[in-house]
Amino acid sequence: MAKQLDYHTIREIFTRFQAAEAEPKGELNHVNAYTLVVAVALSAQATDAGVNNATEALFKIADTPEKMLALGEEGVIQHIKTIGLYRNKAKNVIKLSRILVEQYGGEVPNSRAALESLPGVGRKTANVVLNMWWGHPSQAVDTHIFRVGNRSGICPGKDVVAVERAIEDHIPVDFQHHAHHWLILHGRYICKARKPACGACLIRDLCQFEDKTE
Structure with missing residues (x-):
């Protein structure tokens, strides 16, 4: 588990996520x-x-x-x-x-x-x-977020509730609404479990993951 990143580093990380995709969406189809x-x-x-x-x-x-x-x-x-x-x-x-x-x-x-x-x-x-649906800044921690949070130091925690609390405590308020979508998508497509694509990662220089790939 990486140590908790400082506020300014986390703000830079989410500034980059936002610049890359301002309105991230969940990928489950629904109509209501x-x-x-x-x-x-x-x-x-x-x-x-x-x-x-x-x-x-x-x-x-x-x-x-x-x-x-x-x-x-x-x-x-x-x-x-x-x-x-x-x-x-x-x-x-x-x-x-x-x-x-x-x-x-x-x-x-x-x-x-x-x-x-x-x-x-x-x-x-x-x-x-x-x-x-309701626009609450609630954080749904899945395996992707748990992995990204602990590898990077964005929101480390020993279980999903601890990671959820770390997101709420350490990610700037203006990024809270989309935080879990950015983290899920990052974990699903870049910071993958077995073969993380560190070479394509836009926060590689800020991440604390020690086993970075080329």
Whole structure:
């Protein structure tokens, strides 16, 4: 784990990220808050591309919790069976849809606690929805962010909650909203787990990763 970078270095890092891509976007396809919740819940241990392929047809016929309930668990399975853990995920999608209809009038709540109470929705999923749909500066820490944060020194921590706190504590406020998207994309395409593309990295000179590649 690298040591925590100082404020000025972190500001320079995110200034560069912003210059390269001012409005980074999540890569999960969705049409409303509900389909975003479902897509992020389905993305656990799956790729965004795989989830998008599975949900393309699903969201055309079930873009509300009411329509998803009408489709039923077996109907959901037929659409998402290319995704890992699809049976359990289909069960959770139906359960969370029922809760949204019965307790929230079919609307997605905008509180972390309420979101985390939904089956299949953890802290990361809740933070993604709060950030992408409601515009909260919440930080959804996945394996990419955990890796980048600890390698670089941007936001080191021994677990995802510690990394989340490090982002909130050390990344300047004006970069908070897009911070997790910049970090995810950087980890997905540049600072990869096995073969980081350090030669193409725009923050290489500021990063503390000792095993940099050429």
